Amino acid sequence: MSDTSTRALHLLQTVFGYPAFRGQQADIVEHVSAGGDALVLMPTGGGKSLCYQIPALVRDGVGVVISPLIALMQDQVDALAEVGVRAAFLNSTQSYEEASRIERLVRTGQIDLVYVAPERLMTERCLNLFQDSKIALFAIDEAHCVSQWGHDFRPEYIKLSVLHEQFPDVPRIALTATADQQTRAEIVHRLQLEDAMQFVSSFDRPNIRYQIVEKGNGRKQLLDFITGEHGGDSGIVYCLSRKKVEETAEFLNENGVRALAYHAGMEHTKRAANQARFLREENIVMVATIAFGMGIDKPDVRFVCHLDLPKSIEGYYQETGRAGRDGLPASAWMAYGLQDVVLQRRMIDESEADETFKRVLGMKLDSMLGLCETLSCRRVRLLDYFGERSAPCGNCDTCLIPPVSFDGTVPVQKLLSAVYRVDQRFAAGHVIEVLRGVETERIKTWHHDSLSVFGIGADRSEQEWRAILRQVIALGLVTVDHEQYSSLKLTDAARPVLKGGQKVQLRQYQKPVKQKRPTTASKGYVESDLSPREQAIFDKLRWWRVETARAHNVPAWVIFVDATLREIAKARPTSLAELRGVSGVGEKKLASYGDELVAMIAEMD
Structure with missing residues (x-):
């Protein structure tokens, strides 16, 4: 193991309280710590933040995290403070005096990580600040925001190529949980990460x-x-x-x-x-x-x-x-x-x-x-x-509960025929009424009750026909013309189905099933793998966490996440040494809360 890897693992264990890296974390941390650029695709909850937080602590200088999430920067900074990492943010919510104080900390290297919104980064003042400071790395969070084809496009992200141009020797790590192949290529192109190593984890969230x-x-x-x-x-x-x-x-x-x-x-x-x-x-x-x-x-x-x-x-x-x-x-x-x-x-x-x-x-x-x-x-x-x-x-x-599929060719042909017979000028509700043979004033006015398709779908309910129509639209056999009162129109793909040259497989309509209500009004959160005694400790720990978080004015998870409280409840540590071995308990949290937790568990035992 290299010196960099040894130091990174030591920080993971003593600062963040985790015994070992997961998945590709170790490779990413070592690559970025050594000065390499990286594109990281990792699902939510996969531990992306450690991939830039630890290299920022390993390398000399300040780690700069570019994030569009101004509302969450305070919580991120609070969470880092709880584990003993010196962090701050620069954004529009701060006064001039507060921003100046943070800038002095960045210039003098008295801070480990600083969070910045992309709009703030692009200002001359902010770029000059980083030119005058020792920067460990740039982390571009939510990197999919650079994609103009994506669901969360942020125009200011396109300008982040300035980092490569003005800070060519500072490693950059772009991170996202969501990127198909097209978005991935756009991130590489827009952020000039052509030479970056790509780390793509499984997108699966099995839980x-x-x-x-x-x-x-x-x-x-x-x-x-x-x-x-x-x-x-x-x-x-x-x-x-x-x-x-x-x-x-x-x-x-x-x-x-x-x-x-x-x-x-x-x-x-x-x-x-x-x-x-x-x-x-x-x-x-x-x-x-x-x-x-x-x-x-x-x-x-x-x-x-x-x-x-x-x-x-x-x-x-x-x-x-x-x-x-x-x-x-x-x-x-x-x-x-x-x-x-x-x-x-x-x-x-x-x-x-x-x-x-x-x-x-x-x-x-x-x-x-x-x-x-x-x-x-x-x-x-x-x-x-x-x-x-x-x-x-x-x-x-x-x-x-595997869905029941059936050969839907005949009902689809009936539906397509009805759309055609009403001259492709009417919306879904009217077409379904024609199929079901519903004699409304509107149908009579248009003489649609005399059409050959009138009533040929009377054996199915309105809900069943709506489910069939939804699938037909999804299959691209019918489109909705919004310029003409949401009328249904056939596509070219409908022709072979109508002529019997193509079969259509559909999902069987299932009536919505009412969920069973619990016997109590609120079952709360119960850990199924805890014994009654461990569950009691877990519940007590959660109440303690709520009060502690309120006193610190931080979210409860910043103190400890449920997974850590569960491990404490199962381990029932009787000393600080035993508590130190629990995942999620680093040295700072051990010093802050260890005696209190050990005493609380001793009381319950």
Whole structure:
């Protein structure tokens, strides 16, 4: 083992309290510590931050972390302070005097890490500061923000190529949890990382259970899911519109689930206060637009729900990845229906993007629809999108309860015929009423009750036909024309199906099943592998952590994460020496909390 590797491992164990590096961490740390550039793709919860924090401590100078997450910089700095790392941030929330103080620390090397927003970095003052200072490395976090094709594009990220030009001898490490092949290539090109070593970890998050259900009454299904499977847990619910965020949060609160709202239209102080509560308190559900959550460090989010269809698999992966960062079991749940498909198509068609960009957005949506409609393992489909091969996981809904597939050629032909017979001028509801033989005034007015297709689908319910139509749109046989009252139109791909030259396999419609409610109002968080005695210690430790975090004005996880508290409960250390061996207990935390923890456990024993 080289001197660099030995020192890095020593820092990992004594500062951060972990016994060994995981996966590719050791190789990345050694490469960057030696002065090499790197592109790191690692799933959320995989330990990306250690890949730049430890090299910054190994190398001479200050590590500069470029992050778009101004709201979270304070928590990141607090977490580092808890383990004894000198860290600070520079952003627009600070006074001139405070910023000047931090700049002096950077210039004199009295700090280990400084977090900077990309907008701040690009100012002449900030670039001059770093030119005048000894810089250990530049870490570009959330590097997928550089991609103009991506779900989280930030124009200021494109300008970060200035780092290579002005600081050619300072190593750069770009990190992200979400990047397909196209985004990866764009990161390399935009950030001038052509010579960087690429470290691509598995995108698999085996602790997350993926579940996508037919949307009936979405909010009611959401409530049943939360109370049935995650009562008392922290979670995130994503909605497409600000109005839906407000209404859903209100609905959950009315039904006994503590929920907060978060969206860009809220008053800034209220939004910031809600985010702070979510990060610092337990058992809160945040209902939000996708404006919330990038880089959320809260490790004990037990579920992420979507009440609306995400625009892409990248977005879905990024958002669901906020669940179970601590490696413990978590859920990714989505309610999805025909209206979601229609709405997303409309948003693409009505956007001001050029045709090339619209085509890319359409392809990304098609991949997302494919994930929703797949008859096989969702995890296999998800990982395949990122170029990773895998076997069925046995832990997603399609593995646990395999969907029933059937030869849907005949019903699809009926549907396509109905679209054609009404001259491709009517929306989904009207076409389905024609198929089912529903005699409405509108149908009579247009004499559609005299068509040969009228009533040929009376054997199926409206919900079944909506499920079939959703799959037909996902298969690209029908499009929705938003310039003509959302009318359904056949594509060229529909012709061979209509003529009987191509068969269509579909998912059988399944009626939404009500989740079983727990026998108690809130089951809370229970560690299934703890004995009753260990569970009691674990519960006591969590209450102690809440009070300690409140006194320090930091999120609870900054003190200790659940996984560490669980290990303490199982180990029941009787001395500081025994506590030192627990993963997540470094020297600073041992000195700060060790005596208190040992005494508390002795009391309970």
